[in-house]
Amino acid sequence: MDRFFAFVGGTSGIWSVASAATLIGEGLPSVERVDILAAVDNSGLANPSDALWTLRGVVSHERYVTHQERAELRLRSPALNRPEATCAALIPLRKNAEWWAMAQDERRTILEEQSGHIRAGMEALPAVARKLHHCRDLGEPFDFLTWFEFHPRDVSSFETLLEHLRRSEEWKYVDREIDIRLTHA
Amino acid sequence: MDRFFAFVGGTSGIWSVASAATLIGEGLPSVERVDILAAVDNSGLANPSDALWTLRGVVSHERYVTHQERAELRLRSPALNRPEATCAALIPLRKNAEWWAMAQDERRTILEEQSGHIRAGMEALPAVARKLHHCRDLGEPFDFLTWFEFHPRDVSSFETLLEHLRRSEEWKYVDREIDIRLTHA
Numbered sequence: 001m002d003r004f005f006a007f008v009g010g011t012s013g014i015w016s017v018a019s020a021a022t023l024i025g026e027g028l029p030s031v032e033r034v035d036i037l038a039a040v041d042n043s044g045l046a047n048p049s050d051a052l053w054t055l056r057g058v059v060s061h062e063r064y065v066t067h068q069e070r071a072e073l074r075l076r077s078p079a080l081n082r083p084e085a086t087c088a089a090l091i092p093l094r095k096n097a098e099w100w101a102m103a104q105d106e107r108r109t110i111l112e113e114q115s116g117h118i119r120a121g122m123e124a125l126p127a128v129a130r131k132l133h134h135c136r137d138l139g140e141p142f143d144f145l146t147w148f149e150f151h152p153r154d155v156s157s158f159e160t161l162l163e164h165l166r167r168s169e170e171w172k173y174v175d176r177e178i179d180i181r182l183t184h185a
Numbered sequence: 186m187d188r189f190f191a192f193v194g195g196t197s198g199i200w201s202v203a204s205a206a207t208l209i210g211e212g213l214p215s216v217e218r219v220d221i222l223a224a225v226d227n228s229g230l231a232n233p234s235d236a237l238w239t240l241r242g243v244v245s246h247e248r249y250v251t252h253q254e255r256a257e258l259r260l261r262s263p264a265l266n267r268p269e270a271t272c273a274a275l276i277p278l279r280k281n282a283e284w285w286a287m288a289q290d291e292r293r294t295i296l297e298e299q300s301g302h303i304r305a306g307m308e309a310l311p312a313v314a315r316k317l318h319h320c321r322d323l324g325e326p327f328d329f330l331t332w333f334e335f336h337p338r339d340v341s342s343f344e345t346l347l348e349h350l351r352r353s354e355e356w357k358y359v360d361r362e363i364d365i366r367l368t369h370a
Contacts, residue, residue, distance in 0.1 A: 067288040137188075
């Protein structure tokens, strides 16, 4: 159960919404705060009464990185919940049917050899802590819930990463993306 | 929802249990029949009153096969529900933490280059129809629910496939496996 999380949009939680932008596809209702619930049972979730949306995801095994890439990522990745990392972003993403119909080698080629997704993430380290939640196989409305944490001074590293990804070949397969920026005191 | 299934062990369904063997790990209660429910909502499942167990799984994207391998598999794979395929097997499997801690390239190397999993499956075609359901990220007790259908005369093709896999390097990471054989009239 320690791999299961829910992101609850409403009026609870330490993270206040600073901005929310729908880049492609359907948006989500605007909320004041986002709460992160851990160990959320997959078989059902009591929606807090003030929640406007609840997005569930699971931290799963690595899907694309090689042993070498992962070793380097781990060496450079900061922990989550650094006290100074008062900025965060929750970016729910969905990819289209064409993406999911491809075989593993085709998806890896687009993701890394053509789009440099892993390399770009590496360049944003150790500034931008990152955690990926999978949700496509949970029957959720998104395929991924990506979560980032960084110091306010490192916002440009984060923007550089996003600009790189959104210009990439891989992003041609993204058909729903919402960029929610958060801060906490 | 068309990717979600539940296998219900009890007294309902067209498939009668001919035998059940626990190869490694904890077993499951013995049942007379297995029912297959389609489009089962992930967020909750009404257990039929006669069910002794319910295992949920989702048909997901390809995790290991290359474009080439998949093209060949598709060319040779028979449909499910062939009238003459009156034998089936449900094999719930779990792999250990060491397997899931490996990166994609390490798992692929063990699965195919060392264990010939995809090649062995190919050799059992077109005799043995196969369908893989994923369940690790659903918080289920197994990681996979594998389903096979074949004509009674092709049982030896199926046994050859199982013997190959169970002797393989990949199977050293399997820590729970139950082999349930079924027939229907």
